[in-house]
Amino acid sequence: MQYRGHEGTEGIGGGERAVPMAWFYAEYIADELLRTGDLMPPTSFEFRAGRDALALTVFLSDTDGELSGIRVVSQLEHWLSLTAYDQPWQDWVGERMAELAAEEAAAAAPSPDLALAAEAWRWLEETELLAPDLDAVPGGGAVLGEDDGPKVWTPAWRLGLPLGHLAIHLF
Structure with a gap:
């Protein structure tokens, strides 16, 4: 979905600019799911990774182009299956x-929604976060806290995806 509105500034061509409403809506849904789950501080990179991974899931699963008309509750199972x-x-x-x-490309019309989704995907793939190594076998002693145990640099999507999945479960 796109919204076309006036530039709002007199003397600047009177053209229209597409607003990426579908992406903004997907991001809003993801943000609300993560905030409801209260898994990470909203200012953390982990939260951003979860929000972007979940927003991509919401945006890309909208195959009918009717994102604004979907009901979040009816899509939860589908999003859970995609993020499993x-x-x-x-x-x-x-x-x-x-x-x-x-x-x-076939429509020869740039999509601001797709541009923002591509930017989020690029960030998720290229950014690495230092996180606990979930694949490590604990060696000898009990892990006492979050800062104990081995850590590895992990692509942001690998950390954000399980956070998004958990947020959907907690909703």
């Missing part, structure tokens, strides 16, 4: 982004 641990989420995102880019 055993699902190839990263591959799915890549495929959906390629499909939407091809549609955009």
